[in-house]
Amino acid sequence: MSLDVSVSGDLLLALLPELVLTAWALVLLLLVAWRHQTVRDLRIAGWLTLVALLSTAVAAWWLWWNHAQPAGLAGMIAVDDFRWVTDWLFVGGAALTTLISFAYLEREQLLAPEYYVLLIFATLGMMLMAAGEDLMVIFLGLELMSVAVYVLAGFDRKSPRSAEAALKYFLLGAFASGFLLYGIALIYGATGTTNLTLIGIQVGMGGSGVMLLAGLALLLVGFAFKVAAVPFHMWAPDVYDGAPTPVTAFMATGVKAAAFAALFRVLTEAFAHAGAWQEIVWWLAVVTMVGGNLLALAQRSLKRMLAYSSVAHAGYLLVAVASGRSAGTAAFIVYLVAYTLMSVGAFAVLAAKGRRGESDVLIDDLAGLATRRPWLAFALAVCMLSLLGFPGTAGFIGKWYILIAATGAGQNVLAAILVLASVVSAGYYLPVIMAMYMKPESSDTAHSGIHLGRAGEIAVATVVAALLVFGVWPNRLLDVAKTAGESLRPPAAAAER
Amino acid sequence: MYARWVVTALLVWPLVAAAVVLLVPAPRAKYVALFATLVEFALSVPLWWAFVPTGGMQFMADYAWIAPWGIRYTVGVDGISLFLVLLTTFLMPLSVLGSWSSITKREPGFYALLLVLTTGMIGVFVSLDLFLFYVMWEVMLIPMYFIIGVWGGENRLYAAIKFFIYTFFGSLLMLVAILVLYFQVGRATGLYSFGYAHLLANLGNLGTLAWWLFGAFFLAFAIKVPMFPFHTWLPDAHVEAPTAGSVILAGILLKMGTYGFLRFALPFFPTVALSQTVQMVIVTLSLIGIIYGGLVAMVQPDFKKLIAYSSVAHLGFVMLGIWALTLQSVQGALLVMINHGISTGALFFLVGMIYERRHSRLIEAYGGIARVVPLFAAILTIVSLSSIGLPGTNGFVGEFLVLLGAFRTYPVATALATTGVIIAAAYLLWALQRVLFNPLDKHENEKLTDLTPRELAVLIPLLVCIVWIGVYPKPFLTRMEPAARQFIEQVRPK
Numbered sequence: 003m004s005l006d007v008s009v010s011g012d013l014l015l016a017l018l019p020e021l022v023l024t025a026w027a028l029v030l031l032l033l034v035a036w037r038h039q040t041v042r043d044l045r046i047a048g049w050l051t052l053v054a055l056l057s058t059a060v061a062a063w064w065l066w067w068n069h070a071q072p073a074g075l076a077g078m079i080a081v082d083d084f085r086w087v088t089d090w091l092f093v094g095g096a097a098l099t100t101l102i103s104f105a106y107l108e109r110e111q112l113l114a115p116e117y118y119v120l121l122i123f124a125t126l127g128m129m130l131m132a133a134g135e136d137l138m139v140i141f142l143g144l145e146l147m148s149v150a151v152y153v154l155a156g157f158d159r160k161s162p163r164s165a166e167a168a169l170k171y172f173l174l175g176a177f178a179s180g181f182l183l184y185g186i187a188l189i190y191g192a193t194g195t196t197n198l199t200l201i202g203i204q205v206g207m208g209g210s211g212v213m214l215l216a217g218l219a220l221l222l223v224g225f226a227f228k229v230a231a232v233p234f235h236m237w238a239p240d241v242y243d244g245a246p247t248p249v250t251a252f253m254a255t256g257v258k259a260a261a262f263a264a265l266f267r268v269l270t271e272a273f274a275h276a277g278a279w280q281e282i283v284w285w286l287a288v289v290t291m292v293g294g295n296l297l298a299l300a301q302r303s304l305k306r307m308l309a310y311s312s313v314a315h316a317g318y319l320l321v322a323v324a325s326g327r328s329a330g331t332a333a334f335i336v337y338l339v340a341y342t343l344m345s346v347g348a349f350a351v352l353a354a355k356g357r358r359g360e361s362d363v364l365i366d367d368l369a370g371l372a373t374r375r376p377w378l379a380f381a382l383a384v385c386m387l388s389l390l391g392f393p394g395t396a397g398f399i400g401k402w403y404i405l406i407a408a409t410g411a412g413q414n415v416l417a418a419i420l421v422l423a424s425v426v427s428a429g430y431y432l433p434v435i436m437a438m439y440m441k442p443e444s445s446d447t448a449h450s451g452i453h454l455g456r457a458g459e460i461a462v463a464t465v466v467a468a469l470l471v472f473g474v475w476p477n478r479l480l481d482v483a484k485t486a487g488e489s490l491r492p493p494a495a496a497a498e499r
Numbered sequence: 500m501y502a503r504w505v506v507t508a509l510l511v512w513p514l515v516a517a518a519v520v521l522l523v524p525a526p527r528a529k530y531v532a533l534f535a536t537l538v539e540f541a542l543s544v545p546l547w548w549a550f551v552p553t554g555g556m557q558f559m560a561d562y563a564w565i566a567p568w569g570i571r572y573t574v575g576v577d578g579i580s581l582f583l584v585l586l587t588t589f590l591m592p593l594s595v596l597g598s599w600s601s602i603t604k605r606e607p608g609f610y611a612l613l614l615v616l617t618t619g620m621i622g623v624f625v626s627l628d629l630f631l632f633y634v635m636w637e638v639m640l641i642p643m644y645f646i647i648g649v650w651g652g653e654n655r656l657y658a659a660i661k662f663f664i665y666t667f668f669g670s671l672l673m674l675v676a677i678l679v680l681y682f683q684v685g686r687a688t689g690l691y692s693f694g695y696a697h698l699l700a701n702l703g704n705l706g707t708l709a710w711w712l713f714g715a716f717f718l719a720f721a722i723k724v725p726m727f728p729f730h731t732w733l734p735d736a737h738v739e740a741p742t743a744g745s746v747i748l749a750g751i752l753l754k755m756g757t758y759g760f761l762r763f764a765l766p767f768f769p770t771v772a773l774s775q776t777v778q779m780v781i782v783t784l785s786l787i788g789i790i791y792g793g794l795v796a797m798v799q800p801d802f803k804k805l806i807a808y809s810s811v812a813h814l815g816f817v818m819l820g821i822w823a824l825t826l827q828s829v830q831g832a833l834l835v836m837i838n839h840g841i842s843t844g845a846l847f848f849l850v851g852m853i854y855e856r857r858h859s860r861l862i863e864a865y866g867g868i869a870r871v872v873p874l875f876a877a878i879l880t881i882v883s884l885s886s887i888g889l890p891g892t893n894g895f896v897g898e899f900l901v902l903l904g905a906f907r908t909y910p911v912a913t914a915l916a917t918t919g920v921i922i923a924a925a926y927l928l929w930a931l932q933r934v935l936f937n938p939l940d941k942h943e944n945e946k947l948t949d950l951t952p953r954e955l956a957v958l959i960p961l962l963v964c965i966v967w968i969g970v971y972p973k974p975f976l977t978r979m980e981p982a983a984r985q986f987i988e989q990v991r992p993k
Contacts, residue, residue, distance in 0.1 A: 387641070393638055394638060405678050406568065409681075417678065418675050440649050441656075480568070481567060
């Protein structure tokens with residue numbers, strides 16, 4: 003199926019997943035205007051959100067199934083496999099977040115179904131970011147996502163920590179947006195266009211002046227802020243720590259994934275021939291891996307540890323960026339699938355364990371969880387091993403793919419640094435397992451209040467099953483990621499096709 | 500028929516059994532585990548006769564696994580891995596039986612982990628695909644980590660994490676080296692595969708890259724062996740682990756390192772491995788291991804730690820034998836690997852048994868107990884003598900062959916290594932004297948009970964092996980010979 007996005011009928015078809023989700027968001031918004039008082043209203047909104055996300059995934063699947071291909075001139079919206087696959091990723095991450103939110107919102111008395119509307123709008127922004135074939139669309143998507151997530155971060159109005167997190171995130175997020183926008187302006191000044199393909203053609207012809215490079219540098223800074231790469235990570239631990247835990251899970255997975263997806267598209271389609279960024283990304287990857295892991299090592303609070311570990315994982319993903327080419331993109335997708343699953347799993351257990359924002363749950367507070375709640379401990383152990391990149395879990399397959407991409411691109415040193423950083427990460431993931439299985443409970447009631455809820459149990463069980471299945475039999479996932487990775491091409495290669 | 504499914508069955512059966520162990524009521528877990536390990540042993544025994552003593556792989560199985568990356572499930576056994584597989588299946592039922600009364604908490608978990616560990620260990624020895632090898636190499640790490648960390652002694656958390664991080668560190672660099680090899684060979688031949696045979700046949704000339712790759716493999720295996728100065732995890736892990744954990748650690752896990760050298764590091768990078776520098780480094784480190792390990796063992800107040808350090812010394816002989824590259828020395832190295840598994844395993848069992856009665860591993864807590872527990876004393880003496888390498892026991896055959904073979908290649912080093920045998924006699928006999936003989940001056944020791952029939956059932960098979968290999972090692976040597984010969988041909992420059 004060929005879609006010419008300059009024809010409005012085809013454009014609507016190309017935007018089908020986004021349109022479906024928008025329609026649902028409006029329906030939901032209308033609904034919660036009337037019904038926003040009781041727990042039951044909250045649950046209805048939650049289930050409707052799941053239906054909305056499912057129908058969006060189906061819409062993306064339909065386009066993927068029909069091999070939607072772009073036709074005609076370069077448009078503002080991309081039509082390729084990369085987009086559908088990342089859409090699934092965002093929708094899946096949002097769905098898992100929804101599932102773990104049910105019990106959490108009720109427990110924390112956050113009886114505002116608008117939460118789910120914001121979640122949907124943020125997801126919509128992510129999908130636009132990954133779909134943007136034009137810097138302006140990417141920017142719009144970014145803002146749509148960011149504004150929704152700012153509010154989500156401060157959703158627990160009674161908690162000062164949550165408010166602090168929201169404010170911090172907003173201020174630094176605004177900075178990042180500023181950098182990004184200024185970068186876009188400079189690129190526009192240098193090339194006269196904001197369309198990625200057209201920029202790519204100009205760059206390919208050797209037109210890379212100082213202004214273009216400055217624009218690219220600012221663009222990179224903006225994205226580095228969003229993915230929380232060292233040294234632009236300062237906001238991340240505090241924001242992740244203060245936000246309600248399901249929102250943290252959403253930020254650590256979805257927001258990061260969307261920023262990376264947009265970064266991949268921009269670098270591959272517009273700047274594949276610029277070359278100047280490889281060195282920068284190389285260094286960013288190294289300092290992020292080393293910094294994130296070393297900082298995580300020093301944490302005693304589980305939530306802060308996970309926050310810093312998510313910085314470290316941004317570093318691994320940057321290795322995939324630095325490896326470039328289709329293998330890097332495919333590795334990125336596989337890694338993100340694994341990363342989304344294992345992060346949501348870990349945060350779900352944390353959300354069930356904690357009280358009042360969970361920032362006071364220390365790693366040692368998990369002591370003896372294995373005797374009291376063996377399945378929950380097993381789930382968290384699988385997530386930790388997967389985060390560590392241990393064979394038999396999806397995290398290993400993801401890391402292995404990144405290593406393949408890196409060594410395949412001749413980046414042996416980067417690969418070696420990645421594995422050494424992983425060794426460091428054993429120093430903070432293992433203590434979690436150690437606490438759960440090898441230390442005695444501090445008191446008989448230490449784990450009495452844990453409540454995951456039915457929906458949360460479904461989410462955690464899905465996550466663990468998926469992690470183990472992909473860890474042993476990743477073939478299908480690899481195929482999908484490979485075609486998606488190949489669908490992202492610099493314009494010269496597109497012309498040869 | 501048997502040849503085609505046996506290796507896969509050996510890998511799958513323990514996993515199935517582990518699931519069953521977790522499902523049955525806790526008090527029955529050990530019976531199921533014993534049954535499962537006995538079945539595993541019974542499955543593996545026919546390998547001994549079905550194995551044809553020629554070079555090359557037998558009992559091969561080969562299926563596609565992760566096709567996009569050229570990863571296959573390829574397993575097989577040759578004259579090197581045959582004995583390690585048999586040693587594993589032989590020690591596992593004994594380990595279960597040896598844990599019978601000492602493991603009292605969370606029994607199903609313990610036995611399930613032992614079974615998963617079995618799969619991991621056998622997997623390491625039979626994998627002929629480097630991805631599969633790496634996965635197995637890591638997979639056996641987790642059960643061991645839990646066995647030490649949950650059922651270990653007082654300082655178990657420290658020992659467990661140290662064990663994990665040391666091994667993990669080494670293996671991850673090996674992972675990068677495997678990937679670089681994959682791309683080197685893939686680019687040269689156009690066929691991207693992790694298959695052992697494919698990589699080995701098409702390595703070509705790697706130049707200086709070979710040094711880096713050898714370094715990565717060396718680090719992974721040297722930590723596992725462990726060679727001096729990478730051995731510091733070993734005393735901690737051995738001492739803190741429960742008896743079965745120590746037996747498996749010493750008996751099988753350490754052999755993974757030497758096996759890795761035999762199977763991968765040397766055949767892949769012969770020019771590096773046989774360069775003057777590397778030879779000198781390896782021989783020196785092996786010698787330090789033999790002499791230093793023995794001397795440190797001598798001053799240990801803790802019997803278990805003494806045995807742990809003696810492992811460093813024994814494995815030094817293995818490394819010396821491998822690098823000497825003569826037929827006798829390589830056969831000797833293989834035999835020392837087996838002997839060490841049997842003798843040191845038996846020693847750990849014995850220490851565990853006396854610990855269960857007296858709750859002390861300190862040598863000074865005992866003295867003169869030969870009068871109270873004569874059977875225990877007799878067996879401990881025999882096993883110690885085999886560990887020293889007294890003629891007529893298995894220890895003698897292995898170490899003698901190593902020294903004999905290595906003398907041609909490294910005369911000076913071998914002469915020095917011989918002192919290791921004397922040091923071994925010194926520390927073990929001295930320890931025996933202090934534990935078994937001396938006056939019986941401690942009250943608590945007067946009421947020790949002698950070995951029970953269950954404990955005898957653990958020890959007698961080991962004693963049989965000690966005598967068998969000591970008196971008639973020929974069946975072992977004939978099965979090893981073609982593989983050892985092939986190994987030397989692969990490595991030695993033409």
